[in-house]
Amino acid sequence: MTRISVLIIDTDEASRQFLAKTLQKQDFQVIEAESAMEGLQKISESIPHIISCDANILDMRVYEFIQRLRQEKKFANTPIVVFSGDPDPDEMDHCLQAGGNEYYVKSGQSTNTFIKNIMPLLSAMKEAHPEEEEKGVLSVFLSAKGGTGTSSLCANVAMSLSRLMTSSTIALVDMVLPIGSQALITGYEGDFNLIEVSKLEPEEMTSDYLLENLIRPENWLFDLLPGSPDPGTAGDFNVSHAPNIIDTLRKAYDYVLVDFGRSFSRISLPIIQEADVAVMVLSNDLSTVTLTKRTLDYMQEQGVHQERIYPMLNRAVGLEGLTKAEAEKILEIGIRTTVPYMRSNLTLANNQNVPIETKFPTDSANFVFKQMAVEISQMGILTQAG
Ligand SMILES: Nc1ncnc2c1ncn2[C@@H]1O[C@H](COP(=O)(O)OP(=O)(O)OP(=O)(O)O)[C@@H](O)[C@H]1O
Ligand SMILES: [Mg+2]
Structure with a gap:
């Protein structure tokens, strides 16, 4: 069976691997990228069901990255969450305004919260942006x-x-x-x-x-x-x-x-x-x-x-x-x-x-x-x- 795929964008290898391993254990398919550009390239190869992005990607501001994705119709319904090791209220506001779904402070606990939220997020996005005529x-x-x-x-x-x-x-x-x-x-x-x-x-x-x-x-x-x-x-x-x-x-x-x-x-x-x-x-x-x-x-x-x-x-x-x-x-x-x-x-x-x-x-x-x-x-x- 096809599995739910998660794109993880994070410059830090250890933290990327941690999230990847945790997701794989729960049977999610994981795609990894070290930068926003690499993420965009991976996205063009295959569309993930959900995107997790570290706030510290170096090649772009994280909210600009979200804005960029939201401009494309095919990413209108893709949940995008941000993890930040150094949380900043302004950055959080920018991310949410740009169309991000969640802003998490990085921790083992928030990783679990994120994983628990994946299915509800996918469901909620589908409802908020019904394409043609949505059927249950x-x-x-x-x-x-x-x-x-x-x-x-x-x-x-x-x-x-x-x-x-x-x-x-x-x-x-x-x-x-x-x-x-x-x-x-x-x-x-x-x-x-x-x-x-x-x-x-x-x-x-x-x-x-x-x-x-x-x-x-x-x-x-x-x-x-x-x-x-x-x-x-x-x-x-x-x-x-x-x-x-x-x-x-x-x-x-x-x-x-x-x-x-x-x-x-x-x-x-x-x-x-x-x-x-x-x-x-x-x-x-x-x-x-x-x-x-x-x-x-x-x-x-x-x-x-x-x-x-x-x-x-x-x-x-x-x-x-x-x-x-x-x-x-x-x-x-x-x-x-x-x-x-x-x-x-x-x-x-x-x-x-x-x-x-x-x-x-x-x-x-x-x-x-x-x-x-x-x-x-x-x-x-x-x-x-x-
Ligand atoms: N895993 C189980 N452990 C214990 N008892 C069970 C289990 N599964 C079913 N039962 C018992 O079997 C009974 C019949 O279950 P149920 O009415 O849901 O079956 P059904 O397949 O819908 O039956 P029917 O063909 O009559 O529609 C239940 O009331 C329950 O007592
Ligand atoms: Mg029955």
């Missing part, structure tokens, strides 16, 4: 077999994404037919749902309508479009409106997560084909892995690019079953992440309609959800950037 990142959650934990993972990852992207809006849609389970997981008991929305005329179903009517479940930080409450209701689903619902949601929200469960059908396929990220949830039993392989082959035939697929292993039944390596051998594709067995924790959290992070903040699964949120937003930004 679409991530679909699928499985080849039921009961693999797809719905619980989808809800908990949406929660982590909301925590990570504090200035972004996030919607979760339950499209599992004939019965959805997100209302049950998040504790919503009302009548508003996907089936009702599908009955609306297209002119009624606007971004504003969705923003006003989606549910904000009490213990969660995203908006929910609940699914069908029972098979009878599912029969009333106006299938032809499904693509437009997703499209309008993407205009209204920065991130749209769709729980499809194992409903691979003529309804879900066009939406899966359009998705920026397709999270494929599998468990570690042979039959699920085999079915997943067939599903992945089918997706590929249908034009879902492998770069957009995010296979993840959920140890829903503990440690027995296939190892990750055995599963990968069958799948012929790398598994991106593994969710540990949570014993009864997930069931307990689900039963109380709360996220895992609220009920069991020290459960190691929380780190996995956080990592997934980061990777999904990275994949989304990368696929949208083409």
Whole structure:
């Protein structure tokens, strides 16, 4: 997969290497330059996703360098941060006025703050400078077999994404037919749902309508479009409106997560084909892995690019079953992440309609959800950037 690239411009080799190593450890791609001129030359070869510049570059004032970049349309959305070993309020003002995003005082701590801010910065720049018509990142959650934990993972990852992207809006849609389970997981008991929305005329179903009517479940930080409450209701689903619902949601929200469960059908396929990220949830039993392989082959035939697929292993039944390596051998594709067995924790959290992070903040699964949120937003930004 393509990674987020960071251009580091710093005359001081030790400090450049320190930032480079720290970023590489977290799987960022690093491009290094010793001077503004070298930076400009590297930029002309390939456009980085984000630029970090030391204030002491010798060949140009740092804010002039920022100004110069901002004059070019292709760098309008590139976050630019400045690190200064010798902070100066005037210089900071100049940098921010020139279009710099952050001005950090150099330290180990500020390096960490910068790294934490990379994804939110990329997201915020996209929102502040929408090019044509911006669409939110679409991530679909699928499985080849039921009961693999797809719905619980989808809800908990949406929660982590909301925590990570504090200035972004996030919607979760339950499209599992004939019965959805997100209302049950998040504790919503009302009548508003996907089936009702599908009955609306297209002119009624606007971004504003969705923003006003989606549910904000009490213990969660995203908006929910609940699914069908029972098979009878599912029969009333106006299938032809499904693509437009997703499209309008993407205009209204920065991130749209769709729980499809194992409903691979003529309804879900066009939406899966359009998705920026397709999270494929599998468990570690042979039959699920085999079915997943067939599903992945089918997706590929249908034009879902492998770069957009995010296979993840959920140890829903503990440690027995296939190892990750055995599963990968069958799948012929790398598994991106593994969710540990949570014993009864997930069931307990689900039963109380709360996220895992609220009920069991020290459960190691929380780190996995956080990592997934980061990777999904990275994949989304990368696929949208083409
Ligand atoms: N990693 C895990 N550790 C412990 N329990 C898990 C784990 N993953 C899933 N479970 C259990 O499996 C149950 C089913 O999860 P969930 O409803 O999210 O699966 P699903 O794939 O969406 O199922 P369905 O096919 O019914 O839609 C959860 O309530 C939870 O009890
Ligand atoms: Mg489900």
